Amino acid sequence: MxxxxxxxxxxxxxxxxxxxxxxxxxxxxxxxxxxxxxxxxxxxxxxxxxxxxxxxxxxxxxxxxxxxxxxxxxxxxGEPARVAEARGEWNAVGARERAVIDTFLALPPRQRELVGELVKVLAQNGKRPTR
Missing domain, CATH: 1.10.260.40 (lambda repressor-like DNA-binding domains)
Known part of the structure; x- marks a missing residue:
């Protein structure tokens, strides 16, 4: 067998x-x-x-x-094997940031997409010079 x-x-x-x-x-x-x-x-x-x-x-x-x-x-x-991503530079990330990232990864795809768009807008606004 x-x-x-x-x-x-x-x-x-x-x-x-x-x-x-x-x-x-x-x-x-x-x-x-x-x-x-x-x-x-x-x-x-x-x-x-x-x-x-x-x-x-x-x-x-x-x-x-x-x-x-x-x-x-x-x-x-059987259950699919979970592939772990090497942490590399993630070691410098604190517990609070890891918790935020884990929460983000637990969101449904559509909500993750919306969060991604929000982060892009915030990052673009942060690069603009203030007057």
Missing amino acids: SDERFEFSRRLGQAMSAAGYEPRPAVLFRLFNARYTGRSVSFQSASRWLSGRSIPEQDKLQVLAELFGVAPQTLRF
């Missing part, structure tokens, strides 16, 4: 459990076929998905993700 298939089966079992279902082939077989609009899958297919012997095709993966309330890419590949 490949690590990729094993990890998928582990995530599928966890998703089933988190959704309140026992991660067993019979349960998966029944739930999946009740929701899937294509040709029904066999009990053996459901068993292979849960035992790590195979990974379903994308259309079936979409249905599984919807059934258990997870993103298809998370079910298939």
Whole structure:
């Protein structure tokens, strides 16, 4: 069994459990076929998905993700790795500035865009000579 298939089966079992279902082939077989609009899958297919012997095709993966309330890419590949940016010169930034930046990064994209525009205007106004 490949690590990729094993990890998928582990995530599928966890998703089933988190959704309140026992991660067993019979349960998966029944739930999946009740929701899937294509040709029904066999009990053996459901068993292979849960035992790590195979990974379903994308259309079936979409249905599984919807059934258990997870993103298809998370079910298939796991949680995305978070890439940390090297701090470099950020070490000179104080705790207050870091808190402001962290708050900014937590904003939705549209609000971040508005804050960016505000900062540009403030920076331009700060460069103008006073009369």
